[in-house]
Amino acid sequence: MRDWQRRWRGWKRNRQVVLGAWIVIGIVLALLPFVTGATLGRGWVRIIDFALLYVMLALGLNIVVGYAGLLDLGYIAFYAVGAYVYALLASPHFGLHWPVWMALPLGATVAAVFGVLLGSPTLRLRGDYLAIVTLGFGEIIRIFLNNLNAPFNLTNGPQGINLIDPIRIVDLGFSETYTVFGISFPPTHNYYYLFLTLTLAIIFISIRLQDSRIGRAWVAIREDEIAAAATGINTRNVKLLAFAMGATFGGVSGGLFAGFQGFISPESFNLFESIIVLCMVVLGGMGNIAGVILGAVLLTTFPEALRYLGELQYMVFGQVFVDAADLRMLVFGMALVLIMIFRPAGILPSMRRRRELGADAPVAAQEQASLYDAQR
Amino acid sequence: MxxxxxxxxxxxxxxxxxxxxxxxxxxxxxxxxxxxxxxxxxxxxxxxxxxxxxxxxxxxxxxxxxxxxxxxxxxxxxxxxxxxxxxxLARTFQNIRLFANMTALENVMVGRHVRTQAGVLGAIFRGATTRAEESAIERRAHELLNYVGVGTHAQRLARHLSYGDQRRLEIARALATDPQxxxxxxxAAGMNAIETAALQELLQRVRADGVxxxxxxxxxxxxxxxxxxxxxxxxxxxxxxxxxxxxxxxxxxxxxxxxxxx
The missing domain is CATH 3.40.50.300 (P-loop containing nucleotide triphosphate hydrolases)
Incomplete structure (x- = not known):
């Protein structure tokens, strides 16, 4: 064991250190929008708000892909469903203005129903076959949203839905600026605290589910579906539950997105979005909550940071050689490739995967012995 | 008769x-x-x-x-x-089918799934009932691991157990479902003479316990x-x-x- 690992474990055991670390994290999270706003500008607070939405999405997909091992390439459909339900219930489109505490849970519930709808026909499929069907499902939802403006105008087609009610809880409108004790809270900051609260709730739920009877059943299905069934797990129900839970998180995130943005259109829910959320899960570390959060934060902020590449070239070389917009995606793609080469199990692999890929010496010897046994 | x-x-x-x-x-x-x-x-x-x-x-x-x-x-x-x-009725497989990347203990705990109730809400709120059920699951799993003789490997991944121990673990997982x-x-496929003798002793014990x-x-x-x-x-x-x-x-x-x- 290396020195820093030993020190790290020592810290993890020390209660005061752990408590201190949580207090520091709490203070950082509480002050983040103000510090960011003051240093990087208001635009970055907005980016952080989006990062939180993506954390919720990635944690939802993590249940489906990371825990239950069901490769879902159409996950963004649930985000879309949540967003559209909220938008239809709280916008001038139908003249409905439901309060958020009704529209948001309903959006999440409808998304869960769609999760089950997607899950049911795919129960017999695994791996790449499942991936293709879910991919199709994602596209179907987007195309429906795009075309359901006739004969009855449900979704307003490609124009999307505009003037969605901002989120308002009783008298607290999140899109207004408040001043408390001389500190000004603009909308981006208000939404930050709302999103943070819900993200923390979703993190809490993810942790609780992870070591529970249901969580173990999900992992068992991922490991060996036939053995799981032969051990008494109702694989159909448990898989549908994974789809529904994942979709619920997606639906919550989508509803918040609609209220925050004020405008949604089918364009926001294309295949690329599904892929990027999947990247967050895989890159961060499938099945590991901290890893998935890190993946989501990095993949939302990094492309934004790369917008400064033009300025950086100007500062260093005095001129811009390659347009930042072109360079940005190139560097981003390269970073993804490099992470996958050097951290194949993700930036922060789950305990399980870490044990899987990096066997300690005595364990490796044992493994050879058991292989030898099997060959006899 | x-x-x-x-x-x-x-x-x-x-x-x-x-x-x-x-x-x-x-x-x-x-x-x-x-x-x-x-x-x-x-x-x-x-x-x-x-x-x-x-x-x-x-x-x-x-x-x-x-x-x-x-x-x-x-x-x-x-x-x-x-x-x-x-x-x-519980079974094991000819080619061992454990949950390879779960620990031995977790494998057996999965076996208790069918005799326990806790759902999503139970998992999230983790009330007294769920906590009691979880600790009962863990206790029973430890008992069964000791029963089949792999108790010392509870925290190791199933795939890292020796071949004979994997066979025993699979039996423990099946027994966790309380089968008749x-x-x-x-x-006994792939086992040496000593492992086979131990298996025979285990199966006689299982039968003596009414299975x-x-x-x-x-x-x-x-x-x-x-x-x-x-x-x-x-x-x-x-x-x-x-x-x-x-x-x-x-x-x-x-x-x-x-x-x-x-």
Missing amino acids: TPSAKADADMLLALQGVSKQFGGLAALSDVSLGVAQGEIYGLIGPNGAGKTTLFNVVTGLYSPDHGVVRLGETLLSGCKPHEVVTRG LLALDEP TILLIEHDVRLVMDLCDRVAVLDYGKKIAEGAPSTVRNDPVVIEAYLGGAA
């Missing part, structure tokens, strides 16, 4: 006229047999005789084309694999020593049944194994 005189109704597991076709191949044709409560019943036969197919029919992986399978009073044929487990009947598909055992096995000595009765399958048909000593001298069985004089 001789075992063969027992009426079908007394049997814990009863197969009646079970047939299974795969395309043109009759993997099982009209097989009837009964396993009595508390016995160790062996199922032997040359490779490809249909032993594993019979297991898969009994445990719900396949549904039979004809015939019925009963466990006690309840009908097993037509049940899904997890329903078969709920009704009290335990169906073992070649539990009936149905066993597919190639190790003739193990079958002779352990089983109360055996059935011999050949080309999907039952060609003999009875006490091991009788069956081994049956000319039909010898012919099936060694080939008839041409």
